[in-house]
Structure formats: C-alpha cells, structure tokens
Amino acid sequence: MTMRVPKRSPSVPFESYYVPTDGTASLEDSHFYLEQFLSNSSHEQFAWTYFFLDVPQGSAGALIHVQLKSDKDLNYELYSKYGGLPSNDTWDYYASRTSSSNGSVFFSLQNSTDSDMDLSIFYAKEGTWCFGVKHPSDTANSQTYMSISLQGCHRNCNQKGVCHSSVDESGLTFYSFCTCDRDHGGFDCSDELVSPNGHIWQSVFLIASNGAAILPAFWALRQKAFAEWILYTSSGISSALYHSCDVGTWCILSFRVLQFLDFWLSFMAVVGTFIYMATIDEVSKRAMHTAVFILTALLAATGATRSANIGIVIAIGSVGLLMGWLLEFSTARRFICWPSRINLNMPQSWPSLRTLFQITLEMVNKRFRWIFLLLGFMTLSFAAISWKLESNNNYWIWHSIWHITIYTSSFFFLCSMRVSTRNSSPESNYELTRQDSMPRSEPRET
Numbered sequence: 001m002t003m004r005v006p007k008r009s010p011s012v013p014f015e016s017y018y019v020p021t022d023g024t025a026s027l028e029d030s031h032f033y034l035e036q037f038l039s040n041s042s043h044e045q046f047a048w049t050y051f052f053l054d055v056p057q058g059s060a061g062a063l064i065h066v067q068l069k070s071d072k073d074l075n076y077e078l079y080s081k082y083g084g085l086p087s088n089d090t091w092d093y094y095a096s097r098t099s100s101s102n103g104s105v106f107f108s109l110q111n112s113t114d115s116d117m118d119l120s121i122f123y124a125k126e127g128t129w130c131f132g133v134k135h136p137s138d139t140a141n142s143q144t145y146m147s148i149s150l151q152g153c154h155r156n157c158n159q160k161g162v163c164h165s166s167v168d169e170s171g172l173t174f175y176s177f178c179t180c181d182r183d184h185g186g187f188d189c190s191d192e193l194v195s196p197n198g199h200i201w202q203s204v205f206l207i208a209s210n211g212a213a214i215l216p217a218f219w220a221l222r223q224k225a226f227a228e229w230i231l232y233t234s235s236g237i238s239s240a241l242y243h244s245c246d247v248g249t250w251c252i253l254s255f256r257v258l259q260f261l262d263f264w265l266s267f268m269a270v271v272g273t274f275i276y277m278a279t280i281d282e283v284s285k286r287a288m289h290t291a292v293f294i295l296t297a298l299l300a301a302t303g304a305t306r307s308a309n310i311g312i313v314i315a316i317g318s319v320g321l322l323m324g325w326l327l328e329f330s331t332a333r334r335f336i337c338w339p340s341r342i343n344l345n346m347p348q349s350w351p352s353l354r355t356l357f358q359i360t361l362e363m364v365n366k367r368f369r370w371i372f373l374l375l376g377f378m379t380l381s382f383a384a385i386s387w388k389l390e391s392n393n394n395y396w397i398w399h400s401i402w403h404i405t406i407y408t409s410s411f412f413f414l415c416s417m418r419v420s421t422r423n424s425s426p427e428s429n430y431e432l433t434r435q436d437s438m439p440r441s442e443p444r445e446t
Contacts, residue, residue, distance in 0.1 A: 001020075001021050001051075001052045002018035002019060002020055002021060002051055002052060002053045002148065003018065003019055003020075003021045003027075004016045004017075004018055004053070004054065004056070004150070005017055005018070005019060005027055005030075007030075007149075010152070011152055011153065011156070011163040011165070011176075012062075012152030012153075012163065012165035012174060012176045013165065013174055014056060014058065014059035014062055014150060014152070014174055015062075015149075015150060015151055015152055016149065016150050017030040017147065017148065017149040017150070018051075018053045018148040018149065018150075019032055020032060020037060020051070022037075024036060024037075030147050030149060031067075031069075031145045031146060031147035032145065032146060032147075033143070033144075033145060034068070034133070034144040034145060034146040035139050035142065035143065035144060037049055037051075038133070038135055038139055044137060045136065045137060046134055046135065046136060046137065047134075047135060047136075047137050048132050048133070048134055048135075049132070049133045049135065050085060050130055050131070050132050050133075051130070051131045051132075051133070051148065052128060052129070052130050053128070053129050053131070053148060054127070054128050054129075055124050055125065055126050055127060055128075055129060055150065056126065057126050057172070058126075058172055058173050058174055059124075059126065059150065059173070059174055060123060060124070060125065060126050060173050061123060061152075061168075061173060061174055061175030061176060062123075062124055062150050062151060062152060062174070062176070063120050063121060063122045063123070063124060063150075063151050063152075063154060064080075064120065064121040064124045064129065064148070064149075064150060064151075065118075065119075065120045065147075065148070065149045065150075065151050065154075066078065066117075066118075066119050066120075066121075066131065066146070066147070066148050067116075067117065067118050067119075067146070067147045068116065068117040068118075068144055068145070068146050069115065069116050069144065069145050070115045070116070070142055070143065070144040070145075071115065071142065071143045071144075072115060072141070072142045072143075073097075073114045073115060074096075074097045074114065074115055074116070074117055074144070075135065075136055075142075076096070076097075076117070076133055076134065076135045076144070077094070077095070077096045077133070077134040077135075078094070078095045078096070078117065078119070078131060078132070078133055078134075079091040079093070079094050079131070079132040079134065080092055080093040080094075080121065080129060080130065080131045080132070081093075081129070081130050081132075082125055082127065082128075082129055082130075083127060083128060083129075083130075084130065085130055085132065086130060086131075086132040087132070088134075091132075093119075093121055095112075095117065095119045096117075097112050097113070097114060097116075097117055100119070120151075120154055122154070124150070131148070133146075152165055152174075152176030153176050153177070153178050153188065154178075154187065154188035155188050155190070157178040157179075157180065157188055157189045158184075158188055158189050158190050160180055160181055160183070160184040160189035160190070161178040161179050161180035161181055161184065161189035162178070162179045163176055163177075163178055164176065164177055164178075164179055181248060182194075182199070182246070182247055182248055183195075183196070183199050185392075193392075199247070202247065202396035203243075203244075203247040203249055205396055205397070205400040206243040206246070206247060206396055206399060206400055206403075207240050207243050207244055207247075207249075209399075209400040209401075209403035209404050210236045210237075210239045210240040210243070210403050210407075211236070212236070212403055212404045212407035212408055213232050213233065213235055213236025213237075213239075213269075213407045214236070215407055215408060215410075215411035216228070216232045216269070216273070216407055216410040216411045216414055217229050217232035217233045217236070219411060219414045219415065220232060220414070223414075225276065228272060228273075228276055231265070231268055231269055231272050232269055232407070232410070234265055235265035235266050235268070235269040236407070238258065238261040238262050238265050239262045239265070239266060239403065241253075241258055241261075241262075242258040242259055242261065242262035243262075245258050246258075246259075259304055260300050260301060260304065262304075263299070263300040263304035263305075263309075264296055264297055264299075264300035264301075264304075266406065267296035267299060267300060267309070267313045268292065268293070268296050269406070269407070269410060270313050270314065270317055270406065270410070271292045271296060271313060271316050271317040271320060272289070272292070273317065273409075273410040273413050273414065274317030274318060274320050274321040274413075275288050275289065275292070275317070275320045275321065275324060276414070277321055277324075277413060277414075277416075277417060278320070278321050278323075278324020278325055278327070279324075279367075280324045280327050284324070284327050285324075288320050288323065288324070292316065292320065295316055296313070296316070299312060299313070307387065307388060310383070310384050310387045310388075311384070314380070314384070366418065367417065367418060368416045368417060368418065369415070369416045369417075369418065370416075371416075372412045372413070372415040372416035373412075373413070373416040375412040376409050376410075376412035376413040376416060377409075379405045379406075379408045379409035379412060380405070380406070380409040380413075382401075382405045383401075383402055383405035383406040383409060386398045386399070386401040386402045386405060387402055390402075
C-alpha cells in the first residue's frame, strides 16, 4: 500500500505523490528505490510486485503519472487496473519500454528509452488503483527509481504555459488545464507552433504593418481634418500596442483593454472614413459620430473577434454615408434643377429618367475621382477577404495584410474626394444667390 503525500505549493489542490507505507521510503522524496520492494521468487522466471494507491474524491480531472528510471536497460512491465489486481490477462492499462496499450485516449507513453519509462493516465477515476510491476526474479544487479504522482497538468505544461484549475458545476470535482504561450499549443503545451525566429518575424509583421495608418493620417492632417487625424493615428498606435502585448513583447495596459481599443478604433476608422465622404454640416456629423461611437463600442465589447464584424462595420459606414448624402441633397435641392415630375408612361418618361441619371452622374463626377474610388473598393474587398481567411496557422500573415489594406482603403477613399467639394457649402452659395437676386433700392434724392 502507498501513502499520498500532498505537494508543497501545488498548482492545483489535489497534487500529491505516493510512497510505500512500510517506512523505508522517505516522505520528503517523491521517488523511491524500487528493487527493495520487489518480490523474489526462485520458482518462476518472472515475479509480480503490487502498489495500491487511492485517488481522492474530487480529483477525477487529475492524471496519474508513473516514472521508472534505471541505470541499466529496463526489463520491467507495468500493468494497472482500477479496483483490483492486474494480471497478464486482466488489466486496464499496460506499458513496457517497447509497447503500450495506446488504444486508449486516456493513456500516454512518452519519452521512454531503454532505461526510462514515463507514462500518464489521464482523468483517473476516483477510488483505488493497483499498479503491478512484472519483473525478472533476479534484480540484484540493477538500480531503479520509481515515482508515482497525482498531477493537475501533464508535465506542468512543459514549462511553456501556466496550469490552471477549475471546479465543475457540482462544485465537487477539480479540473486542470494549460494556458500555453503564443509559440506552443496542445493539451500540455508540448507542440511548438512557431520557432523562435519565426516568432520574431511574426511579431515584426503584426506590429510594423500598423504603420500603414500613416497614409490616411497624413492626408487628414494636410486637409486640416484634425478629428480624423487623431482617429487614424490613435487606431494605428493602439493596434501596434495590442499586438505587441499579444505576441508577448510588452503590455503597456491589460490585454483586454488593449484588445478593446484596437478593435474599437479600427472600426471607428472604417466608419469615420465613410462619414467624412459626406459633405454635411458639423452638427449632423457630430450626431452621426456619436451614434457610431456607441455601435462600434458595443461590437468591440461584446464580440471583438467575430468574423461578421467587418461586414457589420462596412454596413454601418455605408448607411452613414447614405444618410449624409440624403441630408446634403435635402439642403441643396432648392437650387438643383431636377425634373418637376416623372411621367409614368415609359416611352415618354425615358427622357426624364435620362436627365435624372445625367444630373446624378455629374454630381458624383464633380465630387469624386473615379480611379481612387475604384482602388478604395478593391483594397476594402481584399481587407474583408483577409479577415475571413484568418486562422490559427496563418493569423500573422493575413492579419498583417488586413492592417495594410484597411488603412490603404481609407487613404484611397479620402484621396477620391475633390478638395473643392469640401470647401464649398450649398447653403452659402444659396444665400449669396438670394442676396444677389434681390432688387436693389434706388438712392433717394436729397
């Protein structure tokens, strides 16, 4: 029989190791000399030695880790059974240095060599387990150390992550899991996702690609659009800081705060570009910006990484642009000569419809440069595609492309606007026309 000894400063509540109860093994050491406990039999070529251990209540999420290390080639076989003695014919798990019962997903035989055996049983059932060591009768010339422990995370996450514990809904059972660093994955963080050099290059791409925010920020600064300049600049800086924290380089604020700022300001940069393209008065623009602030903040707070967000953001920006054009049209309708009515008789209404289309086309042509408008839609489409193609394996490349294309599309959309349309106001032109059209009073004779 073995006795369970709790570990000092365990990462999870039930971590412990087992030592024989006959007093020959030290309670301070997690391993013991195996040969002193082996049975000697001169009648059989092989003998059996059994070790019983108890998995306490509430630790069904733990794993049993057994390790054997010898100064010579191991000639031992290990059998385990829950609630009874294992044998050649009856066992739950079996392992030797050459084979194992790998048919079970709850069993793992790793890093075994000719002189070492390292195995784990995951999600060990609560209750009594028996481990039987089948060994040669003569073991006098070998020295083997054995350790049996109850662990939370396999191999303590291989020093590539942090072991956490949680309790199930009943509050009676502990479970543990690994939170791996960005370069590793797997249930025990043993899978290397990216090499150290690859990690450096990925970090450089994700951080440096935010430099594309300089393009729309520089344009806004030249046009003295200071609100948009602050928006593009802060969006690029917050995204660079977020990805610097995400790759493990430097975190100036908490991860969640940086993630919220990154997505919120990037959403605002996209929508703000559309709103800026509508030449409306500042009062209407402030009202639209306030509504957009609230909507994009809700998107970033409730599900920043949703794949549908890019479509929602573009839809919000398009609605804002359409509303701006409607407001502008309602202001300018008094001095634009639209057809007074449209004839429902199709043969007779074609001239009126053609005139309406020509007037609309002339207005759009006076407002935008088509080549930049086309480039803006192309880069925006490519940004949406890169957002959809992101996955764990190619995140760094597609997200870097997303940074470049989304800021470049904003730059092209801003460049598509003719500067003269920003400086002219329909209301001022109308007032000037009205003043000039008033009859001048003749001077009175004195």
